[in-house]
Amino acid sequence: MDSIASKLERQDRRxxxxxxxxxxxxxxxxxxxxxxxxxxxxxxxxPDEEPDLARAWLTRLLxxxxxxxxxxxxxxxxxxxxxxxxxxxxxxGAPELEIFLPACPAFAIGLAPSDLSRLAAASRSPxxxxxxxxxxxxxxxxxxxGLPKQHxxxxxxxxxxxxxPADWEPPLAKLSTLLGHSPQIPxxxxxxxxxxDQWLAGSSGRLxxxxxxxxxxxxxxxxxxxxxxxxxxxxxxxxxxxxLEAYDQAASDWRALESAAAGEGDLEAKEADSKARSAAEAxxxxxxxxxxxxRGLFELNGRIPLPGTPRxxxxxxxxxxxKLAIEVDGYFHFxxxxxxxxxxxxxxxxxxxxxxxxxFLAEDVVVRLETLLATIxxxxxxxxxDVSRVH
Numbered sequence: 494m495d496s497i498a499s500k501l502e503r504q505d506r507r508x509x510x511x512x513x514x515x516x517x518x519x520x521x522x523x524x525x526x527x528x529x530x531x532x533x534x535x536x537x538x539x540p541d542e543e544p545d546l547a548r549a550w551l552t553r554l555l556x557x558x559x560x561x562x563x564x565x566x567x568x569x570x571x572x573x574x575x576x577x578x579x580x581x582x583x584x585x586g587a588p589e590l591e592i593f594l595p596a597c598p599a600f601a602i603g604l605a606p607s608d609l610s611r612l613a614a615a616s617r618s619p620x621x622x623x624x625x626x627x628x629x630x631x632x633x634x635x636x637x638x639g640l641p642k643q644h645x646x647x648x649x650x651x652x653x654x655x656x657x658p659a660d661w662e663p664p665l666a667k668l669s670t671l672l673g674h675s676p677q678i679p680x681x682x683x684x685x686x687x688x689x690d691q692w693l694a695g696s697s698g699r700l701x702x703x704x705x706x707x708x709x710x711x712x713x714x715x716x717x718x719x720x721x722x723x724x725x726x727x728x729x730x731x732x733x734x735x736x737l738e739a740y741d742q743a744a745s746d747w748r749a750l751e752s753a754a755a756g757e758g759d760l761e762a763k764e765a766d767s768k769a770r771s772a773a774e775a776x777x778x779x780x781x782x783x784x785x786x787x788r789g790l791f792e793l794n795g796r797i798p799l800p801g802t803p804r805x806x807x808x809x810x811x812x813x814x815x816k817l818a819i820e821v822d823g824y825f826h827f828x829x830x831x832x833x834x835x836x837x838x839x840x841x842x843x844x845x846x847x848x849x850x851x852x853f854l855a856e857d858v859v860v861r862l863e864t865l866l867a868t869i870x871x872x873x874x875x876x877x878x879d880v881s882r883v884h
């Protein structure tokens with residue numbers, strides 16, 4: 494029997510082939526939201542507050558990193574290395590952007606250079622973005638939605654739990670229209686089994702076929718026992734466990750992490766059964782091992798000799814093939830000035846050895862997980878290119 498993870502992956506493959514696909518998560522609504530939102534940035538669409546789905550999603554797109562990264566690969570910026578292009582884009586004002594972006598395909602849809610430069614600056618003035626989108630014509634909105642492709646686009650989700658099945662048709666039709674125009678957008682609806690069966694019994698046609706095809710049943714959320722007060726990381730791990738168990742991850746990994754995290758108030762865990770120095774460190778390593786693009790690239794607490802240092806250095810998460818070093822800093826790292834200085838000396842030694850160093854806060858490993866994983870995904874291709882040039 495297919496797992497929830499494999500079904501979602503199959504639906505993602507359909508989207509990558511420009512096939513409009515709607516994920517229909519049927520079961521406990523709280524667990525459905527956690528499953529979907531663990532996958533990345535998402536617009537939780539509420540039709541009563543934002544009746545125009547296309548403009549609501551475009552606003553979310555412009556406020557994400559995706560559109561800015563896409564713009565940095567257009568026009569004269571495409572001739573630069575990605576990091577340099579993004580830096581140039583962020584440092585330039587509207588008049589300069591009109592020079593750098595004349596070859597952007599957005600001009601073919603009727604945008605003036607000044608409009609595009611305002612879009613580029615949207616992430617720097619997020620409060621202006623909704624009004625900016627409202628000022629575009631319907632044709633420009635539809636064209637902008639379809640521009641960035643082959644990117645991790647923000648998803649859209651619709652919780653049908655508070656709606657009578659008799660009122661589902663209009664919002665579902667808007668979702669179908671959005672996907673018909675831009676099928677690469679990840680989209681999902683959440684509902685109970687009883688309500689869905691009721692709606693299916695009274696509807697027919699293409700929309701019903703899309704709902705039936707995207708249906709994924711996963712039952713009810715498992716009951717979670719509270720790990721006790723004063724354990725912020727443990728509580729976060731418990732919430733995330735619901736998601737990973739739904740993705741068929743091993744529960745034994747979580748039991749080891751919880752027992753480790755419960756031992757120290759400063760989030761630094763005992764070594765437990767693994768080499769990890771903290772639960773956050775072990776959690777991140779487990780996730781990197783679970784993702785196909787990073788599986789096998791990292792080792793936990795890898796040790797390497799570095800030039801200019803008298804001893805071997807231990808790295809929280811070390812990728813020798815890409816020369817990428819990830820350090821997970823707990824609360825204690827910032828309580829001692831000498832510890833802070835020691836970390837900076839370690840960073841310098843790694844840089845001299847040709848390593849790129851990424852440092853993350855232990856608390857962010859869970860609460861800002863998607864941003865953290867996106868940073869690692871963005872760094873890896875550049876590291877792989879740099880290492881291949883050396884060899």
